Amino acid sequence: MKIHWLPHKPILRFVTLTLLWLPFTFFIWYRYGAILNWPVAWILEGILPSQFPGIIKGVEYLGEVIRLIIPYDTPGILAAGKRAELVVDINPLAYGYGLPLLIALIIASPGKEAMQWLKGIIGYGVIVLVQVFGCYFESLLSLQFKLPPEFSGQLVLLPWQRDLLVLGYQMGSLILPGVVPVVLWFMFYPNFPASLLRLSSNGESANTTSLSVRP
Template identity: 40%
Template sequence: MAAARPYFILRVLLWLVPMFALWALLAPWLLVPVAGAADFFLTRLFPHAIAAVEQQGTKLEMVTQFIRAPTADLSAPAGADLQLVVTVDALQYAYGLPLLLALTLATPASWGRRMLSAAIGTVAVFPVVVWGVVCETLKVLVFQADPEVSMQMQIGPLQRELLALGYQLGYLILPSLVPIMIWGLLHREFLRNWMPTRAVSQ
């Protein structure tokens, strides 16, 4: 199995290129459920702040309830009477999907097993993207918006700390770590055989 490790890594690298290309091509459609989930959570958990979530390609626009002058992080679309909109690039939280697919397709298994694992993994990755989008939206409104907007968010000190932690997790750690963990869980036997073992002396 040790001799097979370089070949597996090579297969992963070879699969990465077409998977990233396919991901970039299909991203607007792949992000449709993310936009729907973000709309569901934000409009229900923060109805006083978020009116709707609209998708524009790979960008998600969070239409807020606030009427304020735009800032660097908040823009007012034409005809919206300065209704603040937070724009989030959802792709920055979804780059783990092509990595997961490359790992899955490079793993020795039947094509049926690979397709099933790819489907399960894809569904499992979507909550990470939703987490990142929601946390970035709240981060902009709480930490970067005008003080009047931040006050209307009704976020206490402890909640602010948790939001900052959640944003850091969603931006720096979860998008890359979760896909690898999902792949490992779906291919435990292969991973157990692939990892180096240490001989035990008698």
């Protein structure tokens, strides 16, 4: 079915379709974030306690945040046999906003339905790794700089390691979440962007969903 009110130029049509799909994909992503982010928590649960056994007791997933459980010895304050705990909450959604963008780009691009689903699943897996990267470095940053000295002192880092930690956090929070979905889209559709530009420059009014270009 043709949508006549969309722009005729292919590149404008593609951009319009992407923008129209974005609110829907963002709503689904946010609404079902507790399910979509579960693999992130599962991976971190297998990494952080084993890498920092004396600092991180465990990792819990509360549906919206990933919580790090940190033992806190308080001699003379609690009853014998009891221990206090500090918690650090991390929001995996902060590193996964590229997923709805990628899905909107895929929907607005041409391709067979089965391949579109496959690209969406692959993209989701890559975005999960981006989230793990961002959450991991946020965890280390919290252990190093945001906890009381008696805790941060347990994570001994050299100056260059602290610089690397800050760099990793900046990449995970500022660069990768926005760049990775665009890079994935170019990889999924290597010929489509050039075709959009060529058709638009020639003044053709082809529908982006019926182009003869195949990724």
